[in-house]
Amino acid sequence: MLQHLLLLATAMAPVQTSVAAAASAAHAAPHALIHLAPIDIAILAVYLVFVIAIGYITGKGHQTSEDFFLSGRSIPAWITGLAFISANLGALEVMGMATSGYQYGMMTANYYWVGAIPAMVFMGVAMMPFFYGSKVRSVPEFLKKRYNEGARFINAITFAVFTPAISGISMYAMAVVLQDFLGWHFWPSVVVSGLVVLVYTFLGGLTASIYNEVLQFFLIVLGVAPLTIIGLIANHAKAVKHAAAGMHESWLMAATAGWGDFKHWLDTHQVSQGKAMLPGNMWLHTWMGTGHAAGNTLQITWPGVVLGLGFVLSFSYWCTNFLVVQRALAAKDMNSAQRTPLLAAFPKMLFPFIVILPGILAIPLLPHLVTGGTVVHGKIVSDTHTVNNVMPLMMGTYYPAGLLGLGLTALMASFMSGMAGNVTAFNTVVTYDLYGSLINPNASDKHYLWFGRFMTVLGVAISVGFAFWVRGANSIMGYTQTIFGVVNAPLIAVFLLGMFWPRTTPWGGFIGLLVGTGTSVTLWILCMKGHPMAHFYKHGTTSAFWNALWSFCAGASSTVLVSLFTRRQPVEQLTGLVYQVTPRGEASATLAWYRKPLVLGILALLATLILNLLFW
Amino acid sequence: MIDLRLPIGIFFLLVGLLMAGYGVVSPNDIPHIGMKINGNLDWGIVLTIFGLLMTIFGWRGQRRPPEPKNEQPPVH
Structure with a gap:
């Protein structure tokens, strides 16, 4: 999600144009570009039966609210690890990354190799011991334990407002794609897919969501990966079409030859980037030309990437967002919780080859x-041949019936995994941090279980409602996603100081949270309104990275300043919450190397470094 | 609790067999590339093998007693 939020945040104008086109499409009479064969429908039906069956099976043993919200803290690391990635892998991310690949090339992989892996490693090695060890049930609850009720409230209310909204936007985007390509009407697509997610999350809670996220992970990989292979083969076929029509070659040979043909094509062609034409080979580099914004496809500079994206934005998202943290909290023990983001880092670093490379x-x-829709008589009219649709267009062009059903089911799975992740995080935060904390703190566990299920229904209903609202007023889509990204940006300052500086006081954390968020929102508004500062940054991407950094500095400095003048908590209250006063275990000699978080973290960073060097 | 590899394995076994069977009955090449590649048969076999392996591991895991929780303090 972070990747897509940032890309949206940094390119508001084209996004709003494309959103307008999508909204226009949503109102148009459905007209199918792709016709599904019975085999495609059979694959989709098998998938729907399985996700509901998993919800039913996993929900049978639920007796307490902790079973429902945290899976009874009983799940092995490999499952929570894959769910950790999958919850973040919504339809907007899968399709959005292919779009970014088409527009900006491998530079988009920075959102994975710089903007995700280092933060995931830090989360597993350094921060997870405090989240899991303190036995909190949510991220806002950690803020309450470390700081005060005010910090918890700010974090909880922000999360509760934006999470179902983001889910609704994902739902809207998916329904538009289904309408454009399959001719399905908007409202049944939204309502039916929402109902499926509701049924399995209502029945099985977080366990059903996590179990289905793992199924969805494999489905996304195995449904979308052929697109990369076929894309390579198609490039090979394009290069040799005059010589060998109807030739026999294995997948492997044709794909290998296709990589060489594709690179040759990029070396010998110019590709349009906005109004400019750039050398095609720039589309296969992640760092080349980042010395100045005009020298690369994404118009970013390396200090902005390293500090803004690689530190503030990614650490705020991967280390403090409850949507992903919740998956680790469901792990069966501390070691499994620590390994959750670390095991997730390895497949995550390979995802650019599945979702960006096809673009x-x-x-x-x-x-x-084209970017956005087609303009006819001054009005934007729907056009399915836009960069936003590059992934479904590739599937529609190169997948035969059967494989097409698998690919579309994978896109549906990506949408459902993202939505279920949002709904299960939403119901937990609302139940524990708003209802259980402020409205009804002394209710029985059975009551919270009932309330959580009710919130699941409400979360899905809000998402569906938001999808219809976006359809009617499309400009709110870009703004909602951007504001959520902006509000979250400075969170990491308060968490890092709280976990690693015992002198940080409750008032320091609370004020730091307010100042950091306020700074972030103010800077964003100034840039949106065309303040001269925005021109200094030249491009939206650069401003998003630098705004995050300034907000971090504002939040951190105000936390430190207020902490120096307010009363600190007794040391015994900080045990389990702050590094310096928490007892640590020595690395056990009996623990195999592949279970040691530090070893896994170093391996993940080394592998990421190699990928960066390969695509320098 | 059910071993997750079991439903995942059965799912991919079913889908793989469906696709491979369809590839045999209706051997369509991948469109627009002019090559003799039966995508459904080939990818269906890949999915079937993956599904079979997951089912076997899941079935064996289901019969094994659950691992005890590791209550050690965090290791840095």
Whole structure:
């Protein structure tokens, strides 16, 4: 989600244009571009039966609210690890990354290799012991334990407001794609997919969500990965089409040859980037030309990438967002909780090859895709041949019936995993941190279980309602996603100081949270209103990275300043919450190397470094 | 609790067999590339093998007693 939020945050104008086109499409009469064969429908039906069956099976043993909200803290690390990635892998991310690949190339992989992996490693090695060890049930609850009720409230209310909204936006985007490509009407797509998610999350709570997220992870990988292979083969076929029509070659040979042909094509062609034409080979580099914003496809500079994206934005998202942290809290023990983000880091670093590369491979294959919709008589009219649709267009072009059903089911799965993740995080925060904390603190566990299920229904209903609202007023889509990203940016300052500086006081954390968030929102508004500062940054991406850094500095400095003048908590209250006063275990000699968080973290960072060097 | 590899394995076994069977009955090449590649048969076999392996591991895991919780303090 972080990746797509940032890309949206940094390119508001084109996004709103495309959103307008999508909204226009949503109102238009459905007209199918792709016709599904019975085999495609059979695959989709098998998937729907399985996700509901998993919800039913996993929900049978639930007796307490902790079973429902935290899976009774009983799940092995490999499952929570894959769910950790999958909850973040909504439809907007899968399709949005292919779009970014088409527009900006491998530079988009910075959102994974710089903007995710280091933060995930830090989360597993350094921060998870405090989240899991303090036995909190949510991130806002950690803020309450470390700081005060005010800090918890700010974090909880922000999360509760934006989470179902983001989920509704994902639902809207998916329904528009289904309408454009399959001719399905908007409202049944939204209502039916919402109902499926509701049934399995209502029945099985977090366990059903996590179990289905793992199924969805494999489905996304195995449903979308052929697109990369076929994209390579299609590039090979394009290069040799005059010589060998109807030739026999294995997948492996044709795909290997396709990589060489594709690189040759990029070396010998210019590709349009906005109004400029840039050398095609820039689309395969992550760092080249980042010395100045005009020298690369994404118009970013390396200090902004390292400090703004690689530190503030990614650490805030991966280390403090309850949507992903909740998966680790469901782990069966401390070691499994620590290994959750670390095991997730390895498949995560390979995802650019599945979701970004098909977009890049589409440049020679689908060369005339446009940004936004087509303008007719001054009005934007729906056009499915836009860069936003590059992934479904590639599937529609190169997947035969059968494989197409698998690919579309994978897109549906990505949408459902994202939505279920949002709904299960929403019901937990509302139940524990708003209802259980402020409205009805002394209710029985059975009552909270009942209330959580009710919140699951409400969360899905709000998401569906928001999807219809976005359909009617599309400009709120870009703004909602951007504001959520902006509000979350400075959170990491308060968490880091709280966990690693015992002198941080409750008032320091609370004021730091307010000042950091306030700074972030103010800077964003100034940039949106065309303040001269925005021109200094030249491009939206650069401003998003630097705004995050300034907000972090504002939040951190105000936390330190207020902490120096307010009363600190007794040391015994900080045990389990702050590094210096928490007892630590020595690395056990009996623990195998692949279970040691530090070893896994170092391996993940080394592998990421190698990927960066390969695509320098 | 059910071993998750079991439903995942059965799911991919079913989908893999469906696709491979469809690839045999209706051997369509991948469109627009002019090559003789039966995508459904080939990818269906890949999914079937993956599903079979997951089912076997899941079935064996289901019969094994659950691992005890590791209550050690965090290791840095």
